[in-house]
Amino acid sequence: MPTDELSESLTALAAYLDLTPETATTLPPRLYISDEVYDREIETIWSKTWVCVAHEAELPNPGDFVGLELIGEPIAIMRGHDHQIRALSSVCRHRFMPIVEQGDRGNAQQLRCPYHRWTYATDGRLEAAAYMDRNSCFEMNEIRLPTFQVETWNGFIFVNLDDDAPPLAPQMSGLDAHFRRNRLVEDCADWVLIDRYDKIWDCNWKASTENSLESYHHMGVHRSSVELYAPTRSVRDTIEYGERHSYYEVPYDMRNDLSRFMVEQSGWAPGDMGMDEPTLEISFTPPTTAFTVSPESFGYYTMWPISKDKTRVYCGVFGRPGAEGEQRAMTAEYGSFLEQVMDEDGSAMPGIHRSLSSRKAEAGKLSWLEEPILRWYQWIARQMDDESSAGRS
Numbered sequence: 001m002p003t004d005e006l007s008e009s010l011t012a013l014a015a016y017l018d019l020t021p022e023t024a025t026t027l028p029p030r031l032y033i034s035d036e037v038y039d040r041e042i043e044t045i046w047s048k049t050w051v052c053v054a055h056e057a058e059l060p061n062p063g064d065f066v067g068l069e070l071i072g073e074p075i076a077i078m079r080g081h082d083h084q085i086r087a088l089s090s091v092c093r094h095r096f097m098p099i100v101e102q103g104d105r106g107n108a109q110q111l112r113c114p115y116h117r118w119t120y121a122t123d124g125r126l127e128a129a130a131y132m133d134r135n136s137c138f139e140m141n142e143i144r145l146p147t148f149q150v151e152t153w154n155g156f157i158f159v160n161l162d163d164d165a166p167p168l169a170p171q172m173s174g175l176d177a178h179f180r181r182n183r184l185v186e187d188c189a190d191w192v193l194i195d196r197y198d199k200i201w202d203c204n205w206k207a208s209t210e211n212s213l214e215s216y217h218h219m220g221v222h223r224s225s226v227e228l229y230a231p232t233r234s235v236r237d238t239i240e241y242g243e244r245h246s247y248y249e250v251p252y253d254m255r256n257d258l259s260r261f262m263v264e265q266s267g268w269a270p271g272d273m274g275m276d277e278p279t280l281e282i283s284f285t286p287p288t289t290a291f292t293v294s295p296e297s298f299g300y301y302t303m304w305p306i307s308k309d310k311t312r313v314y315c316g317v318f319g320r321p322g323a324e325g326e327q328r329a330m331t332a333e334y335g336s337f338l339e340q341v342m343d344e345d346g347s348a349m350p351g352i353h354r355s356l357s358s359r360k361a362e363a364g365k366l367s368w369l370e371e372p373i374l375r376w377y378q379w380i381a382r383q384m385d386d387e388s389s390a391g392r393s
């Protein structure tokens, strides 16, 4: 039975289903800081929703792997020698040691547990375990690392901790047309990872996700970076793709040196990436993933909670083969641009998180530029609603 506090929070959240962009506000502050709300989010969202965790281009070769911990589950995303991508539980089948940790990445012909060196194949089968010959219950070929559901959409790898979750692809149909228009599958299949960001921000995951849902803040925290080429004043109206997805565009300000430099370096020409003019395109799929397409790159910005007060933020940016040179030029000229921009966002979060506990804090009004945030609140409300959460996606 929900407590009074949780019931009140869920009732408040359900009321967002009736809000319109004209009446939109942020969530009540307590929804970002309540332990009970957080527990409910883990149960109704994070334990059963597809979460984008990587891109296939990060794992091009058999044996490539990325380690992550998703709401406490140690997972190794691994490309097997059969070229298949799996989400292996990285909890050793001997005595529970995590074999691959969050942030580990590389190439391995086998996964070896550091504790007693049990050794697993790239598909999870146990291949070696020393000194087990006197245990009559031990059968090497019956032991393997379990897998979680994994599905790839346009090269982006999603994991679902619920073994019975419905497939991802139908849920992404809203964004299919958008991605086809950008020809990300055909034209960008061989694009390479050019930059990565992986940090923990001191905030609730909803505050950091809101940041991924609007470009209103470009003129604030990004006034010396993104605002120069993709300014807030250029943001075009949001397009909704069904109940899940939102999309908007920010045409580049080509009077600016940085915009011209980025577009020239990229070799972009009108029509490339499905764009008539150099544009930052931002689409979003819940729970937390934003995809960006721009003349010089495409990327994903994803995050998941570590606790109600801490969020792991994980991004990858991809460019044309040979774009490492472009990236070096960018780095020489502007420093690590992704890190700079993401740290600008991240720097805003601890203050916001602290202020949510203020006695005087209350839900704030949203700009029309923040319409995707309202749509996302409504998605959350549907997931967390008592009656309807079963079977929703």
Ligand code: FES
Pocket (backbone or CB within 6 Å): 092, 093, 094, 095, 096, 097, 113, 114, 115, 116, 117, 118
């Ligand atoms: S816990 Fe992994 S080999 Fe012992």
Ligand SMILES: [Fe+2]
Pocket (backbone or CB within 6 Å): 211, 217, 222, 341, 345
């Ligand atoms: Fe930002």
